[in-house]
Amino acid sequence: MRNRAVRPRPLRWALVAGMTGLGISAVIPLVFMLQAAFRTQLDWANSKIGLPTTFSLDAFARAWVQASIGTYFINSVIVTVGAVSLSVALAATSGYAFSTLRWRGRTFTYFFILAWMAIPPLLLMVPIYVEMSDLGLIDTYWSVILLYSALNLPFNMYLMTAFFRAVPVELVEAARVDGASVHTIFRSLLLPLSVPALATLVIFNALYVWNEFVFALLLLHDDSVRTLTVGVNQLVGKFFFDYPALLAGMLITSLPMVIVYLVFQKYLVRAIAAGALK
Amino acid sequence: MQPSVPAGTGSSSAGTSGRRRNPLRSEAKWGVLYALPALAVLAIFVIYPVGSIIVHAFTRWDGFTDPVFVGLKNFQALFADQTFASALRNNIFFALSVPIQLVLPLGLAFLIHERLPGWRFYRWTYFLPAIYSTVVLGVLARLALQVDGPLNEALAGVGLGGLVHDWLGDGPTALASILFVFVWANFGYNVVLYLAGMSGIDAQLPEAARLDGANQLQVLRHVFVPGLRRVMEIVLVTSTINAFAYMFTYVFTITNGGPGFSTFVAEFDIYNNAFAFQKLGYACAMGLCLALLISILGFIQIRSLTGGRE
Numbered sequence: 001m002r003n004r005a006v007r008p009r010p011l012r013w014a015l016v017a018g019m020t021g022l023g024i025s026a027v028i029p030l031v032f033m034l035q036a037a038f039r040t041q042l043d044w045a046n047s048k049i050g051l052p053t054t055f056s057l058d059a060f061a062r063a064w065v066q067a068s069i070g071t072y073f074i075n076s077v078i079v080t081v082g083a084v085s086l087s088v089a090l091a092a093t094s095g096y097a098f099s100t101l102r103w104r105g106r107t108f109t110y111f112f113i114l115a116w117m118a119i120p121p122l123l124l125m126v127p128i129y130v131e132m133s134d135l136g137l138i139d140t141y142w143s144v145i146l147l148y149s150a151l152n153l154p155f156n157m158y159l160m161t162a163f164f165r166a167v168p169v170e171l172v173e174a175a176r177v178d179g180a181s182v183h184t185i186f187r188s189l190l191l192p193l194s195v196p197a198l199a200t201l202v203i204f205n206a207l208y209v210w211n212e213f214v215f216a217l218l219l220l221h222d223d224s225v226r227t228l229t230v231g232v233n234q235l236v237g238k239f240f241f242d243y244p245a246l247l248a249g250m251l252i253t254s255l256p257m258v259i260v261y262l263v264f265q266k267y268l269v270r271a272i273a274a275g276a277l278k
Numbered sequence: 279m280q281p282s283v284p285a286g287t288g289s290s291s292a293g294t295s296g297r298r299r300n301p302l303r304s305e306a307k308w309g310v311l312y313a314l315p316a317l318a319v320l321a322i323f324v325i326y327p328v329g330s331i332i333v334h335a336f337t338r339w340d341g342f343t344d345p346v347f348v349g350l351k352n353f354q355a356l357f358a359d360q361t362f363a364s365a366l367r368n369n370i371f372f373a374l375s376v377p378i379q380l381v382l383p384l385g386l387a388f389l390i391h392e393r394l395p396g397w398r399f400y401r402w403t404y405f406l407p408a409i410y411s412t413v414v415l416g417v418l419a420r421l422a423l424q425v426d427g428p429l430n431e432a433l434a435g436v437g438l439g440g441l442v443h444d445w446l447g448d449g450p451t452a453l454a455s456i457l458f459v460f461v462w463a464n465f466g467y468n469v470v471l472y473l474a475g476m477s478g479i480d481a482q483l484p485e486a487a488r489l490d491g492a493n494q495l496q497v498l499r500h501v502f503v504p505g506l507r508r509v510m511e512i513v514l515v516t517s518t519i520n521a522f523a524y525m526f527t528y529v530f531t532i533t534n535g536g537p538g539f540s541t542f543v544a545e546f547d548i549y550n551n552a553f554a555f556q557k558l559g560y561a562c563a564m565g566l567c568l569a570l571l572i573s574i575l576g577f578i579q580i581r582s583l584t585g586g587r588e
Contacts, residue, residue, distance in 0.1 A: 016395055019386065023396075023403035026466065029410055029418050032428075086319075094316035103309030113317070116324050120523030120572065122545050123565040126552045127330035128323070130341065150323035153316055182308040211411035213527045218553075229413040233531060236417055243421070250414045261409045265402070272467070273474030 030258065037248035044244050059244035060252070067238065068223060069249045072231035075220075076210060076253075079144050079227055083209045087149035087156055088201050092194070094153075095160025096186050100172055110161065117154035122214055129218050143219040144227070148209050156201050159274055163197040164190055196267075203264045204271035210257055228253040335566040339559035352563035362564065365542040371453060372543070373521035375461050380513055383465050384506070387472030388498050401473070404466035412463065416531025419459045420446065423532075449540030452533050456541060460528055464520065468513050475509035476502060511583050515576045522572050544568050 036044065040056045064070040097103070098110045121128075128147065129138075137143035167190060175185050191198075213229040220226050226234075232253050235246050261268060335352060337345035356362060386404065390397045407415070422429050423445040430442045446452045484501045492500065503510070526545040533541040535550075544564065552561035 012394075015389060019389060019394065019400050020396060022386075023400050025462070026403040026406040029415065030406070032418065090316040090319060093312045097309045097312035101305055101309035101312060103306040106309060109313060109317070113320060116320060118519075118576070119324065119328065120519055120569070121324075122523055122526055123548070123569050124324075124327040124331060125545075125549065126558050126561045126565060127327035127334065129552070130558070131323075131327060131330070146319065147323050150319045153320050153324075157316060182305060186312075207409065211413075213411070213413045214530075229411050232411075233413050233417065236420070236531075246417075246421075250417060254410055254414050257409050257411075258406070261405070265405075268405075269470055269474070272470050273477075 030254065033247045033251040033254065036244055037251045039244045041242060041244055056244075059242075059248040062242065062245040063235075063249040063252065067231075067235050067245060067249055068226075069228070069231060069235075069252055071224065072226055072228045073252060075141070075225055076228040079141055079148075079216075080206050080209045082141060082145040083148040083152075084202055084205045086145060087152045087205055088198060090149060090153055091156030091160040091201060092191065092198065093186075094157045095164050096190060098157070098161040099164035100167075100185065100190065101182065113154050113157055115154075117158070121151050125214065125218060128215070132219055138219055139222045139225055141225060144209075144212075144216055147215055147219070148205075148212065152205050152208060156205065159201060159271070160194070160197060162274070163194055167193060196270075199264070200267045200271045200274070203260060203267045206260065207257055207268065331562045331565050331569075334559050335563040337559040337562075339562075340556045341558045342556075345559060348559070352560050353567070355560065356563055356567060361539060361542065362544065362547050364539060365544045365547045368453060368541060368543050369522045369525065372457055372460060372525060373518055375457055376514065376517045376521065379461060379464060379468060379517040380510065383468035383513070384472055384503075384510070385498075386465070387469045387476060388502060390469070391473060391476045392494070401469075404469045406466065407463045408467045408470075410463075412527040413531055415459060415463055416528055419455065420532050423455055446533055447537055449537060452537065452541050456525075456528050456532050459532065460520075460525065463528075464517070468517070471509050471513060472506065475506045479505040507583065511580060514579050514583065518575055518579065519572055522568065522575075 037059050038055050038057070040058060043056075064073075094113070098106060132138050132143045132147075137146070171189065172185060175189050180189070211229060212227075213233070216227045216230045217233070220230060223231075232246075232249050235249050334345055336347060336349060338348045338351070339345035386400070390401050394400075421427055424430075425444045425447070429445070433439065433441050443451060445455050479502060483505070484497050487497050487501050523545060525543040526549065529535060529541055529543050529546050535542045535546050545568075548561045548564045548568070551557045551564065
C-alpha cells in the first residue's frame with residue numbers, strides 16, 4: 001500500500017539506481033579488503049582490483065604475527081570488554097539512583113551529569129594526557145578504559161534512567177511492601193527486566209570503544225598495549241610495500257564490528273533512536 | 279522505550295506508605311551511594327579536564343616545569359596565528375557540507391520509509407560506513423587516492439587517463455577528498471536518526487495529506503519535516519560539531535595535514551602545539567576558543583530552529 005512512494009516510472013527507477021549505487025559504495029570497503037587480503041603480493045602487483053587469481057592466507061599470517069595484529073587484537077578485546085563493562089555498570093547503578101531511589105538533589109545531579117554529554121572530548125586532549133601521565137596510567141589499559149567509560153557515561157546514564165523510569169511504579173512498590181531491600185529491588189527486579197536496554201548499551205559502547213583512535217594514539221605508546229586502530233595506522237608506514245598484509249590487518253580490525261552489526265542491528269538502531277527522540 | 283511514567287517523583291513520597299522513617303532515610307543514603315561511582319568517574323576524567331583547560335589557557339606551560347600565569351597572552355597570540363586561522367578556514371569549509379548532511383539523509387530516509395523497492399538493502403547498507411572504524415576508512419581512502427592507486431588505475435583503465443591526478447598531493451583536491459570521506463562516512467547515521475523520527479510520526483497524517491492531493495514532495499515538506507524538528511536539530515548541531523571537533527582522524531590518516539599545511543584543522547593544530555612544540559598552555563587556549571565557538575554556533579542553530587517554530 002505504501003509502495004507508491006514515487007509515481008512517475010523513470011524518476012522512480014532513477015532513484016532506485018541512485019540509492020542502490022550508494023548502498024554498493026557502502027559495501028565497497030569491505031569487498032576491497034576481502035579481495036586484497038587473500039592475494040599474494042605478486043598477485044597484488046599484477047592487479048589491484050577484481051577477483052584475486054590466488055587464494056592465500058599468507059597475508060593474514062604476516063599481519064597477525066609480523067605486524068603484531070594478533071597482539072593489538074587482544075588489546076582491543078581487553079579494552080573493549082573493560083570499558084563496556086565499566087560504563088554499563090556505572091550507567092545501571094546511577095540510572096537506578098536517578099529513577100527509582102528518592103533522595104535530595106536527585107534531579108539536579110541528573111541534569112548536571114547530562115550536561116557533559118555535549119563536550120567534544122578531543123578538545124580536552126591536553127589536560128587528559130597530562131592527567132593520565134600524572135596518574136601514571138599512560139601505556140596501561142586503565143587509561144583508555146576509564147576515559148571511554150567517563151566519556152560515554154552521560155548518554156548511558158540517560159538511557160538507563162529512562163528505561164528504569166518506564167518500569168511500572170507498582171512493581172517496585174509491591175517489592176518494597178514485600179520487604180525487598182534497595183539492593184534486592186535493583187538486582188532481582190530491575191536488572192533482569194532491563195536486559196534489552198543493557199544489550200543496547202553494550203553494543204553501542206562496544207562500537208565506539210573498538211573504533212576509537214585519537215585517545216588510544218595519545219595514551220597507548222607501547223606496542224604491548226596498543227589497540228587495533230592505532231596499530232593499523234602504524235602499519236601504513238611499516239608495511240607500505242605489503243598491501244595484502246596491510247589490508248588483511250584492516251579486515252581483522254573491521255570484521256568484528258561488522259559481525260556485531262549483522263547480528264545485533266536491532267539493538268544498535270535502538271540506541272541511536274533513543275538518542276534522537278530524547 | 280519511552281520514559282513515560284516517572285517513578286516516585288520526590289515530594290509525594292514522604293507522606294505515603296507507612297511512617298517508618300528508617301527505610302526512607304536508608305533509601306536516600308543508597309541513592310547517593312548508587313550515583314556516586316558514576317559521578318566520581320565523570321568528575322575525574324571529564325569535569326576536571328574541563329576545569330584544567332580553562333585554568334591553563336591563561337598560562338605558559340611546557341609540561342615539564344610549572345605553568346606560569348600570562349594573562350591573555352595566549353589569546354592575543356591566537357588571534358594573530360596564521361596557521362590556526364587557516365586551520366579554522368578548513369573547518370569552516372568542512373562545515374559548508376552541513377546543509378547536505380541535513381537534507382540528503384532526510385530524502386534517503388523518506389524513500390526508505392516509503393518503501394522504495396530495495397528499501398531493506400538501503401537500510402542495511404547505509405549504516406555500514408558508521409560501523410567501519412574511521413581509521414580504516416581514512417587509510418583506505420589514502421591508499422585508493424595515491425598517484426599509483428586504484429582510483430587512478432581505474433580512471434586510466436576506462437579511458438579517462440586525462441583525469442588521473444595526484445589527489446592528495448594537491449591542496450584543494452586533498453581537502454575535497456577529506457570532505458568526501460567525511461560526508462560519506464556520516465550520512466548513514468543521519469538516515470537512521472531520521473528513520474527513527476519518522477517511525478514516531480502518526481501514519482495517518484501523510485495518508486490524509488495524500489487524500490487531499492498532496493504530492494510526495496509536499497508530504498515530505500509539510501507533514502514529515504514539521505514532525506522531525508527535533509531530529510533535524512540534532513543532525514544540524516552534531517554535523518556542525520563534527521566539522522569542527524571530530525575531523526582529526528580523517529586528516530591524520532588521509533593527508534596528515536599536508537601537503538604543507540593545506541589540510542590542517544583546528545584539532546590538528548592543537549595536537550601539534552601540545553605534543554610537537556610542547557606549548558601546552560597555548561594548546562589549552564586553542565581548545566577553549568574552539569569549545570566556545572562550537573557552543574555559540576550550536577546555540578544560534580537551536581535558537582534559529584526553535585525560533586522558526588514559534
